[in-house]
Amino acid sequence: MVDRWEPERNPSPSRGAGPSQAPGTGVAFGEPRDRAPSAGETAAGAEGPAYARATSLEQALAALDPAEARDPVVTLAGGTDLMTLIHQGLARPRRLLDIGRLGDLRGMERGAEGQWRIGALVTLAELARPGALPGPYRALAEAAAASATPALRNRATLGGNLEQQVRCWYFRSGLPCRFAGDAHCSCAAPEAAGPFQALFGHGPGEPGEGCGAVHPSDPAVALVALDAWVELARWEAGGIARRRVPAGAYFTGRAEPGRPGLTAREPGELVVAVYLPPLDGPCASTYRKVTDRRAWQFALVSLAAWIRWDREEVAAPGPSAAPGRTGAPAAGHRGAAGGGTAPVVREARLVLGGVALKPWRLERVEAWLAGRQLDAATAWEAGTLAVEGARPLPGSGFKVELVRSLVADTLVDLATVASAATGA
Ligand SMILES: Cc1cc2nc3c(=O)[nH]c(=O)nc-3n(C[C@H](O)[C@H](O)[C@H](O)COP(=O)(O)OP(=O)(O)OC[C@H]3O[C@@H](n4cnc5c(N)ncnc54)[C@H](O)[C@@H]3O)c2cc1C
Numbered sequence: 368m369v370d371r372w373e374p375e376r377n378p379s380p381s382r383g384a385g386p387s388q389a390p391g392t393g394v395a396f397g398e399p400r401d402r403a404p405s406a407g408e409t410a411a412g413a414e415g416p417a418y419a420r421a422t423s424l425e426q427a428l429a430a431l432d433p434a435e436a437r438d439p440v441v442t443l444a445g446g447t448d449l450m451t452l453i454h455q456g457l458a459r460p461r462r463l464l465d466i467g468r469l470g471d472l473r474g475m476e477r478g479a480e481g482q483w484r485i486g487a488l489v490t491l492a493e494l495a496r497p498g499a500l501p502g503p504y505r506a507l508a509e510a511a512a513a514s515a516t517p518a519l520r521n522r523a524t525l526g527g528n529l530e531q532q533v534r535c536w537y538f539r540s541g542l543p544c545r546f547a548g549d550a551h552c553s554c555a556a557p558e559a560a561g562p563f564q565a566l567f568g569h570g571p572g573e574p575g576e577g578c579g580a581v582h583p584s585d586p587a588v589a590l591v592a593l594d595a596w597v598e599l600a601r602w603e604a605g606g607i608a609r610r611r612v613p614a615g616a617y618f619t620g621r622a623e624p625g626r627p628g629l630t631a632r633e634p635g636e637l638v639v640a641v642y643l644p645p646l647d648g649p650c651a652s653t654y655r656k657v658t659d660r661r662a663w664q665f666a667l668v669s670l671a672a673w674i675r676w677d678r679e680e681v682a683a684p685g686p687s688a689a690p691g692r693t694g695a696p697a698a699g700h701r702g703a704a705g706g707g708t709a710p711v712v713r714e715a716r717l718v719l720g721g722v723a724l725k726p727w728r729l730e731r732v733e734a735w736l737a738g739r740q741l742d743a744a745t746a747w748e749a750g751t752l753a754v755e756g757a758r759p760l761p762g763s764g765f766k767v768e769l770v771r772s773l774v775a776d777t778l779v780d781l782a783t784v785a786s787a788a789t790g791a
């Protein structure tokens with residue numbers, strides 16, 4: 368089931384729509400509020416979408432079907448992003464479909480083949496709960512725990528987090544933005560420099576060309592590092608059709624004028640679940656986030672790292688194996704003076720957050736790491752390699768050094784984990 372539609376045989380949702388129902392869905396919407404603003408009232412206060420709550424997946428998908436819907440229907444999960452956009456007049460849906468009670472989108476469970484299924488309505492608080500996911504998936508739990516605030520995490524869902532809108536303050540303030548369909552963009556002004564600007568992916572010919580914003584999600588970064596899949600469903604020929612998209616392809620990083628969507632999700636599709644592949648054997652993952660205050664802040668820079676290693680006989684370490692900045696013992700210094708065993712990287716996935724319009728995978732660094740002994744010297748070289756090709760914008764130059772240090776520090780710490788696990 369790879370990125371293509373797979374129909375299921377489902378009973379059709381109940382028919383017989385009344386005048387305020389989306390035809391054929393059985394979802395009863397009210398009428399949208401459409402009146403002129405009274406004195407002192409904003410347009411967003413005077414207008415308001417019609418609301419309905421879906422009671423089954425079939426019903427929700429049929430209501431979202433663009434071929435059926437009288438007005439486009441927008442999905443409401445925890446509402447922590449969407450309701451803000453509506454109140455600010457940045458989103459003006461005519462119909463809001465509340466999916467918050469759909470049992471099919473809930474729960475976290477391990478499948479028979481070792482993969483994990485996480486429903487789209489699982490909250491960030493549930494994901495962050497200690498022990499909710501086994502150790503190799505730690506990066507996702509840490510990313511969820513590093514997101515927003517405790518109150519928001521109790522409400523915010525994983526599906527909504529992956530589909531949240533950019534946090535570019537020009538876009539959020541309603542200033543001209545190509546995303547929002549304007550011909551030019553406030554971010555192009557020289558004084559538009561800001562700490563949430565990109566380092567990668569915005570140059571000529573790149574998908575994010577012309578947009579200096581970054582993808583705001585922490586969990587998205589971890590999902591790409593863990594090689595997860597996003598499952599989407601839609602209504603097709605009277606039944607549910609599903610497809611799965613690798614997380615690495617799900618986040619497109621495309622600054623398409625007038626289409627403020629950062630993912631491969633098409634109109635009418637619902638995120639149903641996220642799948643994590645089985646991760647056995649000697650491997651570990653982690654998520655690190657750098658912010659300018661300790662809570663309630665988006666990443667200036669973040670890194671999700673996953674490595675798989677083998678234990679190998681190695682020669683005595685050379686003089687370049689300097690201690691890590693975190694104070695962790697230098698991995699290259701462990702073992703007997705004449706050499707010993709050490710973890711050697713078999714496979715790695717390193718993904719940066721806060722630097723591009725999508726989670727930014729460091730594929731060159733990953734390839735370079737494969738087959739190398741994981742020690743402090745390797746970690747610092749990897750950090751230097753990670754910033755090659757960076758194109759700082761006026762506000763993001765400081766991120767180059769942050770990325771270099773974050774990659775190096777994180778690998779040093781993973782080297783310590785791997786050394787302890789291999790008994791090296
Ligand atoms: C103050 C503040 C700080 C924050 N800090 C962080 C942070 O540090 N890190 C971070 O990652 N996030 C952060 N966030 C974002 C927050 O995590 C998201 O707002 C939240 O995860 C969105 O989930 P929700 O369920 O509330 O989505 P909603 O607001 O209900 O929906 C968001 C979008 O997703 C769509 N959607 C929702 N569910 C689905 C689905 N199943 N299928 C298809 N589309 C769907 C909606 O139509 C809407 O477009 C912050 C938010 C706030 C307000």
Ligand code: SF4
Binds near residue numbers: 533535537538577
């Ligand atoms: S195009 Fe990108 S950087 Fe420019 S205002 Fe819009 S979201 Fe912000």
